[in-house]
Amino acid sequence: MSEPYPFPSGPRPRRRGHRVLRVMAAFVVLVAIAAYLTVQYLTGGNGTPRCVVVSGADDGTSYEFTPEQAANAATISAVGTSRELPERAVTIALATALQESGLRNIAHGDRDSLGLFQQRPSQGWGTEQQIQDPVYAAGEFYEHLVKVDGYEALPLTVAAQRVQRSGYPEAYAKHEPDATLLAAALTGRSAATLTCEGRRETTGARTAYAGGPDAVRNALARDFGDGAFEAAGAVVSSEDGASAQASPPPSPTVSPVAGTVTIPLRDAGDENEVRQRGWKMAHWAVANSSRLGVERVSFAGREWVAESRAGAWRAVEGTAGDAAGSPTEVRIVTGQ
Known part of the structure; x- marks a missing residue:
């Protein structure tokens, strides 16, 4: 029977090449992190344009959103105030659009639902082209809302549901705080509370x-x-x-x-x-x-x-x- 092959004695040779690669990899990671943090500092966010609305009560409450969402929210509010509707109506409309589309004028949805409020041509809300016009869509929402008796005093979920007939009526409630901040700013009740970076956004229909x-x-x-x-x-x-x-x-x-x-x-x-x-x-x-x-x-x-x-x-x-x-x-x- 042969004897087992003897293990080599003495220290193993150092693999300098592997150590150099590890050092270089760590350096690359640090450079990437530094670049990311620099962008965060300079833009105040993740490098994409953003808007922020804060509470006029200076209580630290805020909501951050995109320029596309801000433009759509401004249209919804403008249509409401031009009809001399109260701030509560604007709040209900904004909360509804936040739930239905995330304040984005989308060209898809459940069955034939479209636009900011996911209105359906088959249910008499208008043509596809009309519904995807934010001014028209907001106007149609308000037309139905004002027909709801006492909508200003109703819980937001109830008022929104009587317009929308959604399968998930309670979902509107979670958007009420953000919609309240937006409505206060966009109706002009809260001064200097809405800001945007103003940089051109490269995505979105608007x-x-x-x-x-x-x-x-x-x-x-x-x-x-x-x-x-x-x-x-x-x-x-x-x-x-x-x-x-x-x-x-x-x-x-x-x-x-x-x-x-x-x-x-x-x-x-x-x-x-x-x-x-x-x-x-x-x-x-x-x-x-x-x-x-x-x-x-x-x-x-x-x-x-x-x-x-x-x-x-x-x-x-x-x-x-x-x-x-x-x-x-x-x-x-x-x-x-």
Whole structure:
């Protein structure tokens, strides 16, 4: 019988190549982590454009969402307020759209359901094309909501269910806190509570819109209605300094700055009404900043600037009489 092969004596040779590879791999991982953290710091998030709405009560409550969702939420609110419906109606509509579509104008759903509210052509809500128009879809929701007796006093789930006839009626309740924050900002009750980074979003149906002052005017008229927009007497400053009026205006003073839309508020009512209408328009402009190329919005001594740290509102620099901070007009500056 042969003897077993003897094991080699002495220390084993070191595998320097493996150690070098491990060090290089660890270095690559550290570089990747550093790059990720840098993006997080610079963008305030994960590198994609974002919007945030916070509580006007300064209690730390907030809701983070995308520019596409913000634009759709702003449309839903604008359609409701243009019909002079209360904030509660807007809250119910927003909570419903959050549940049904995540505030996205989607082209699919259960059976033939479509759009923000997952309305069905086969159930008489309109044509496929109509339902996928956010203004039309929101208008149809409100048309049905106002027919619900005492909807303002009903629990949100009950009011929404009487419109939607959903198979999961309790699901609306979980969206009420976020919808409440959004409604307070978009109806103008809570000042300077909605911010967006203002960077162009590369996904979503709403990015097809062109930017610039004319696009802002058209979108204002579309969301709030021609009558409401004309009553505001909005003014667009053109490149040569000439001003185009939406209707015979209350003769506002407009600086000849290219790409600026000015919405006078002098005839909006008392001081509280002027303030609320101003913040409603200002928040609408911020919510639509990514799709309309809005770079700056100012009202009542506060200013939002695109791509600043999460687009936070700040005090307007300059003299107390600076028109950019006027409490009687909203100024929207675009990049075109």
